[in-house]
Amino acid sequence: MRILQLVTRFDFGGAENHVRELxxxxxxxxxxxxxxxxxGRQKExxxxxxxxxxxxxxxxNFILAQAILIVYLNVRHKIDVIHAHQRLPIITACLAGFIxxxxxxxxxxxxxxxxxxxVIARKFASKIIxxxxxxxxxxxHFESIKHKSVVIPNGIPIPQKFPKIESFTIGYFSRIDERHFEVIKNLVLAVEKFTNDYPNIKLLLIGDGKEVEKLKLMIHDSNLRLNDNVIQYRGFVENLEDWSSFPELVFGVGRVAIEALARGANVLSVNYKRMGEIISLSNYGQYxxxxxxxxxxxxPTSEKMYSQLKLYYQKRNEYRAETPALALKIENDFSISKTTQSIVEVYSTVS
Structure with a gap:
């Protein structure tokens, strides 16, 4: 099958990582x-x-120019299906696909x-994932699109072996933008308070973006208050497969949560809009x-994050004991091979 993939940018993020692996x-x-x-850096x-x-x-950002390019590629390469991700590529693909x-x-x-x-996207997309x-x-628009919609989660390459887990280390992976910066600020405040209970705790912040300099200043001020290097910024990480060790507890949702669970870490569900719980065998299906x-x-607030940290470390042995079973569930439910097979089946229904 000849497939044309479209995405806005090809740097690092949930959609971009998925497109590369797909x-x-x-x-x-x-x-x-x-x-x-x-x-973008994903190209490498x-x-x-x-x-x-x-x-x-x-x-x-010029939809018409891009649509002309896509029409040309469709004709030249005899494309069977266009798969578009994010708003402008979806509109562009629908126009070019219609033509x-x-x-x-x-x-x-x-x-x-x-x-x-x-309305172009909703009307002219043959299938919506x-x-x-x-x-x-x-x-x-659920009622008008449900007949051509399907749920397929993003998948990941399953790691061949678990990395070494860094005990009493918390990880937060994200773009360093305004929305995530607010989450990080609350997390830093929660960790600062938590050092009173667990002085050997450490927070790793991983990512890149427009707010990096602001983040570095906040980390510097926090570590001065703590008189220790508790908060650490690891910067941009191209490939998690290169990591020989991994944080014990990761804050995140979506792909971050999937990647962490697959590597034997525990996960606390949190993004800038919604605070959740520690993922366990009892709530895995719902999450x-x-x-x-x-x-x-x-x-999320710093108080809620602190409460969840306290709960995790009070029941740490119970949560850690569940990680092998959770990793197996991720392998069964979210492997990129399974996800790709499901997407190819969607391609086959429309081409």
């Missing part, structure tokens, strides 16, 4: 893949069998109101259905 898995299964996107991790076509930043009579599959990675805001059940059912987001949660 492309690599597709070519490993003898499909032909062309990826169109702005340049692409299988060399994937044809990467960069879009100059200056024209990346060149090529079916379009769109994946909504979380921001349903944003990605499906355009949602990464969680909640993302689909909360859509105000897995909704991309590891607490769909009824409220925004």
């Amino acid at each position: 492309c690599n898995e597709l070519v490993a299964n003898n499909h032909q893949v062309i990826l169109v996107s702005r340049n 991790l692409l299988d060399n069998r994937v044809i990467f076509i960069p879009i100059p930043s200056l024209v990346s 060149s009579r090529v079916p379009v599959v769109a994946t909504v990675h979380g921001r349903v109101r944003h990605d499906l805001r355009s 949602f990464v969680s059940n909640q993302v689909l059912t909360i859509s105000r 897995a259905l909704n991309n590891f987001v607490n769909i009824s949660g409220i925004p």
Whole structure:
């Protein structure tokens, strides 16, 4: 099958990581893949069998110009299906697909109101993939699109072995932008307070973005107050497979939660909008259905984070004992091979 993938940018993030791994898995299964996107650091991790076509930043927001390019690629490469991710690529793909009579599959990675805001996207997408059940059912357009919608979670390459777990180490992986910075600020405050109970605790912050300098200043001030190097910024990480050790407890949702559970870490479900619980065997099914987001949660605060930290370390042995079974569930439910197989089945229904 000849597949054209579209994504806005190709740097690091949940959607971008998924696109890269999906492309690599597709070519490993003898499909032909062309990826169109702005340049980014993910390009270095692409299988060399994937044809990467960069879009100059200056024209990346011009839908008509991109649509003409996609029509040209559809005709030249006899594309069987276009798979678009994020709002502008979805609209562009739908226009180009309509003109060149090529079916379009769109994946909504979380921001349903944003990605499906355009009537063009809702009308002309042949199939719409949602990464969680909640993302689909909360859509105000649910009734009009449910007949062509399917839930397929993002998958990951399953690690071959567990890394060494860094005891009493907390990890937070994210873009360092305004929204995540607020979560990090609350987490730093919670960890500062928690050092009174566990003086050997450590917080690792991993990521890159516009708020990095502001983050470094906050870390410096926090460590001065603690008179220790408790908060550490590890910066940009290209590939988790290179890590020989991993934090014991990770704060996050979605792909971050999946990657952490697969590596034998415990996970506390939290993002900038919703505070959740520590993932356990008893609540795994509920969280897995909704991309590891607490769909009824409220925004996190430092007090709530502190309470969850205290609960985790009070029951630490119980939570740690569940990690092998949780990792096995991730392997069964979220491997990139299983996800790709499900997506190819969607391609087959429209092409």
